[in-house]
Amino acid sequence: MADQENLREKVKSEVIRIMSETLEMPAEEITSDLEFNTDLPFDSLQLYEFVIDVEETYNIRLPDELLDEVKTVDDMVDVVIKLTSK
Amino acid sequence: MQDEEEQLSQALVRIFENVVLTEEKSLQAGYFKDLSIAEMHTLTAIGPYDARTMTKTAEDLGITTGTLTVAIDRLVKKGYVHRERDKKDKRIVRISLTHNGKLACRMNSKFHRVLAKHILAGYDDDDRKHILNLVDEVDKYVEQQLRRYDSSDNVRATASQVAKDTTKENKKDG
Numbered sequence: 001m002a003d004q005e006n007l008r009e010k011v012k013s014e015v016i017r018i019m020s021e022t023l024e025m026p027a028e029e030i031t032s033d034l035e036f037n038t039d040l041p042f043d044s045l046q047l048y049e050f051v052i053d054v055e056e057t058y059n060i061r062l063p064d065e066l067l068d069e070v071k072t073v074d075d076m077v078d079v080v081i082k083l084t085s086k
Numbered sequence: 087m088q089d090e091e092e093q094l095s096q097a098l099v100r101i102f103e104n105v106v107l108t109e110e111k112s113l114q115a116g117y118f119k120d121l122s123i124a125e126m127h128t129l130t131a132i133g134p135y136d137a138r139t140m141t142k143t144a145e146d147l148g149i150t151t152g153t154l155t156v157a158i159d160r161l162v163k164k165g166y167v168h169r170e171r172d173k174k175d176k177r178i179v180r181i182s183l184t185h186n187g188k189l190a191c192r193m194n195s196k197f198h199r200v201l202a203k204h205i206l207a208g209y210d211d212d213d214r215k216h217i218l219n220l221v222d223e224v225d226k227y228v229e230q231q232l233r234r235y236d237s238s239d240n241v242r243a244t245a246s247q248v249a250k251d252t253t254k255e256n257k258k259d260g
Contacts, residue, residue, distance in 0.1 A: 045117055048192045052134075052185060061135060064192075064199060 011084075012077045015054060019073070022050040032074040040073075058084050098224075105201070112197055118190045120164055128157050129166060129183060129191045137170075137182035166190060 012032060020027040023041060034040055042050065051062050054076070060083040070076050110123050118126070131146045132138055144154040158181055161167040166187035172178035183191060206214050 044196060045189065045193065048189055048196075052188050052192070056185075064195065 008077060008081060011080050012073075014057065015073065015076055015080060018053045018057065019050055022046050022053065030073065032077065033072055035072050036070065036076075054080065060084060108201075109194075109197060117193065121166070121190060125157065125161060125166075126190065126194050128154070128161065129187050130194060132167065132181055132183055132187070132191075134183055134188040134191050137180040140179045140181060143181065161187070 016027050016030045019030055023046060036042060036047070051067065055062055058080055060080065062079070066079065070079055106123060113119070113121060113123065113126060128147065131143050140151050140154055140158070144151045147154065158167055158169060162169055165184055167181055168184050169179060169181050172180055206217065209217065
């Protein structure tokens with residue numbers, strides 16, 4: 001259980017780091033409940049920059065059909081954990 | 087009947103031309119001004135994930151490997167494609183997309199998805215299913231026609247067969 005929580009924290013901080021680099025905003029301002037569509041200032045190019053960086057970091061695939069289900073930072077962390085544990 | 091056929095025939099040609107034209111204009115107005123439509127389609131054929139061979143990619147695009155080589159040379163120079171020889175078999179050349187190539191490819195897929203989303207937006211679930219079935223049938227029919235030419239050694243023979251079939255159809259109708 002503690003391992004899972006550690007993994008989740010690690011993935012969350014990496015996802016937020018990538019996001020803060022793409023958006024050029026401080027990582028501290030990004031919380032896991034923020035929503036991609038309404039709370040985060042992504043344009044479509046930046047969104048794909050972020051997605052491709054996450055794909056390359058974790059060697060996973062995040063096709064658009066899957067991204068449609070990702071609403072919040074937390075959702076993205078869940079998807080990354082799910083895909084990397086396969 | 088004749089009017090309906092004419093209407094469908096004109097609509098098909100118009101849809102094809104306008105999709106390509108819109109795609110081209112959106113490219114010119116967007117982040118990837120240095121890419122032509124043909125180059126964007128080459129990136130899409132390579133795809134955002136695994137490296138692919140030149141042969142398979144040329145096959146998918148329906149062009150010769152010679153033509154693809156020229157296109158890939160340009161895309162490598164522009165920084166969209168990465169090319170390397172297979173480590174075990176040096177005769178095989180593998181191509182994959184760079185970070186920018188992946189970005190262009192995904193933005194282009196998004197363009198098509200948004201177009202589809204807007205077309206389907208005004209319909210309920212049943213109508214959507216109906217539209218998708220119809221489009222699927224048109225797609226399959228056109229692909230079938232293409233295969234007839236592809237699989238034939240003699241294009242003239244295929245054209246002559248099409249002419250015969252059309253005459254038969256006309257006789258049946260008349």
